[in-house]
Amino acid sequence: MYRSLSSILLGGLLLAAAPAPSSAPGAPGALKSAALKDLDAAYATYRDVAQQIWSFAEVGYKEKRSSALLQQILRDNGFMVAAGVAGIPTAFVATYGSGQPVIGLLAEFDALPGLSQQAVPTKQPVAGQDAGHGCGHHLFGTASVAAGVELKKLLAQGKFKGTIKVYGTPAEEGGSGKVYMVRAGLFQGVDAVIHWHPANENRAMLNNYLANTSAKFRFHGVSAHAAMSPERGRSALDAVEAMNHMVNMMREHVPQETRIHYVITGGGKAPNVVPDFAEVYYYVRHPRKDEVKAIFERVVKAAEGAALGTGTTMDYELIGGTHDLLLNQTLAQVLQQNLLRVGGVRYTDTERTFGQQIQTSLGFAAPPLDAAGQIGPYAMHEGGGSTDVGDVSYVVPTVGLEAATWVPGTPAHSWQAVACGGTEIGSKGMLVAAKTMTLTGLDLFTTPALLRQAQDEHRRNVGAYQYQPLLGNRAPALNYRD
Structure with missing residues (x-):
């Protein structure tokens, strides 16, 4: 779940550099050049795949066609695909090769409810469709598959040894799909994981993502005629409003970094x-995940008090829970160099006109369109959102990037992001991500010292903490979007 904000350097300083690997990392330049050329040649194919998934616009755990399409591409390219893993019908793991190292790629593909939008620069929903790809996961999943297929081709040619795994990870938007996959042990034995996210700029992902717990609170009362016999009723909606009021008052008395959001999903x-x-x-x-646990317990107490005060009963269902994101500077610095080699996005005149119209609709001053062609500095950035990639980062060294699939200034989870994602603007950013992940994968496959250093850093970052999913032992919430 991505939140796009203006980039800031913490205290005006760049991140402290991680120690240089004991041997200079990097696959041979000719190998990287060949991979980039191959991905350029395949651009139209992957663009069309992404646009199919954009048109499907399937929400979390309902991504049947999107998942099936990506699985078929991987099978057609020689991967062994295990579908329906971790008790999730749309989750999969595609594997090619054998032995070490094992490099994983994450592929998301769920859409967001309430964001239906055509690929035009004015707000125009698609008739008869509720959801839209406001976080660009149609591009996310396709780019990761493209990188996986390209790495597989080079592995099959004997350019290096090892195993490539592409993880089809549903329901990132609130469903915590990766958490169940981590809990099922699907990342055991993996040496490093690469991911990315659509954005309005290009940079290594150095965000302070937040730990998160989500739940649906359900109140049960007694119905009655609201005018003739209100005294016989006990309003479940009153209980929801009382809970919300108490939680809103609680905001003054929680750490200032806390974020609490709610939406009433049923009220009569x-x-x-x-x-x-x-x-x-x-x-x-x-x-901090421990603070999330403590604050969530206080929210539960507010719900219990609301039920007591309104004469209703309450139960709640834990829907999701994700860890914060552990950064790995060893891997991020290598990825940054590859991103600099790939470069950003260049718009045609037609795309610039589209982009100008999108920026006009935002209602605030946006960065220049040419910013999409630039690579951001290696620097820490303000976060604010959450992602289930965080759970992956606690069990295996993980690195990611953001690529400009949206016009500069475009916020995630907006109709403007959906519109951009349905055009060449989004597809060009997707290619930047596919190329950068491929080059980074090549470095990991061909530089054992780099992997060892990344794993050493990961062990230091995790410390004595023993991973436990924040959503407990519950089964996947397959109907959380119902």
Whole structure:
């Protein structure tokens, strides 16, 4: 779950550099050049795949066609695909090769509800469609598959040895799909994982992503005629409103880095009927997972108090829970060099016109369009969102990038992001990501010292912490979007 903000350097300083690997990392330049040329040749194919998934616009755990399309591409290219893993019908792991090192690529493909939008620079929903790819996961999944296929080709040619795994990871948007995959042990034995995310700029992913717990609180009351016999009713909606009021007052008394959001997902059907059922969906976020647990317990207490005060009963369902993201500077510095080699996005005149219209619709001053062609500095950036990649980062060294698939200034989870993702603007950014991940994968496959250093850094970052999923032992919430 991505939140696009203006880049800032913490304290005006760049990140401290990680120690240089004991031997200079990097696959032979000719090998990288050949990979880039091959991906350029395949651009139209992967663009069309991404646009198919954009048109499917399937929400979390409902991504049947999107997942099937990516799986078929991988099978057609010689991967062995295990589908329906971790108790999730749309999750998969595609594997090619054998032995070490084992390099993983993450592929997302879920859309967001309520963001239907055509590929035009004015707000125009697609008739009969509710969801849209406001976080660009149609591009995410396709670029990762493209990188996996390219690495497989080179592996098959004997350019290096090892195993490539592409992980089809559903329901990043609130469903915590990767958490269940981590819990199922699907990342055991993996040496490093590469991922990316659509964005409005190009840079190594050095974000402070937040730990997150989400739940649906359900209140049960007694229905009655709201005018003739209100005294006989007990309003479940009153309970939701009382809970929300208490949580809103609680905001003053939690650490300032905390983020709490809610939406009422059920509150009755008619004003003259006292609602006997109401539901509210909550997110609790904080940079530290222990704080998330403590704050969430206070939210539960507010729900219990609301039920007591309104004469209703309450139960809740834990929907998701994700860790904060552990950064690996060893890997990030290598990725940054590859991103600099690949470069950013260049717009045609037609795309510039589209981009100008998008920026006009934003209502604020956006960076120049040419910023999409630039690579951001190697620097820490403000976060604010959460991602289930965080859980992966606690069990295996993980590195990611952001690529400019949206016009500079475009916020994630907006109709403008959906529109950009349905055009060449989005597809060009996707190619930047596919190329950068491929080059970084080549470095990992061909430089054992780099992997050892990354793994040493990962062990230091994890320390004595024993990974435990924040969502406990619950089964995947396959119907959380219902």
